[in-house]
Amino acid sequence: MDSSKGSSAASIQKIVIPNSNNEKLVGLLHETGSTEVVVLCHGFLSNKNDPVTKNIAAALEKEGISAYRFDFSGNGESEGSFYFGNYNYEADDLRSVIQYFTNMNRVVPIILGHSKGGDVVLVYASRFHDIRNVINLSGYSDLKRSLVMRLGENYLERITQQGYIDAEEYNIKYRVTKESLMERLNTDMHEVCLKIDKECRVLTVHGSADEIIPWEDAKEFEKIIHNHKLEILEGADHCYTKHLSQLVTTVMEFIKTVIVNH
Known part of the structure; x- marks a missing residue:
């Protein structure tokens, strides 16, 4: 990977990917020309344009790493019905996205999700075993x-x-x-985490001042997941409102070790 490309060589492209039910998933590809594409997943009642995924996509782009942020079915611009639960359905959406890039001879080395998306990426890892690095931002350990x-x-x-x-x-x-x-x-997250491959590296990041999901949930992941790293961001709320740059730095440190060693 040529990380010298920087953001000047990047372009943002709208890419529509059909899921297994032929519903159109709408996403934005931050295209830098890298072989790797990091896939970013939004949370509940959110979409691909939330500040967390947008800021991480921009940081990846600056490092010359392509990123794809998309709307789950029934959310944002994507087709389909909105559901309250739907963790497995959204994991299937993610499967369609990863297969799309794999078929384009790209590599998805990392999947990242925020809030509900954090649980979805863990559910994905427990079911499909084809991703070696997972980033869970502020997910629930008890649904x-x-x-x-x-x-x-x-x-x-x-x-x-x-x-x-x-x-x-x-x-x-x-x-x-x-x-x-x-x-x-x-959807028992304890059972889900036990099914994640031991080789799969999981980074959990959580704010100590999360007002929606207590940071103790992150400690539960630490107990259950075999190959796990935990980062608690002091003072950060659920959406990292005043701690976005700190969040991005923490995430990028992890991603850079993965891409370099990829």
């Missing part, structure tokens, strides 16, 4: 934890009675179906 806060008390009884619950966060209204809730409840 049951926030459900009472999000959906209210007795959410299971209520969803069983009416088949769905309507919820709202960040002024975005969404519907939780019984099927998507059960998928989330049945």
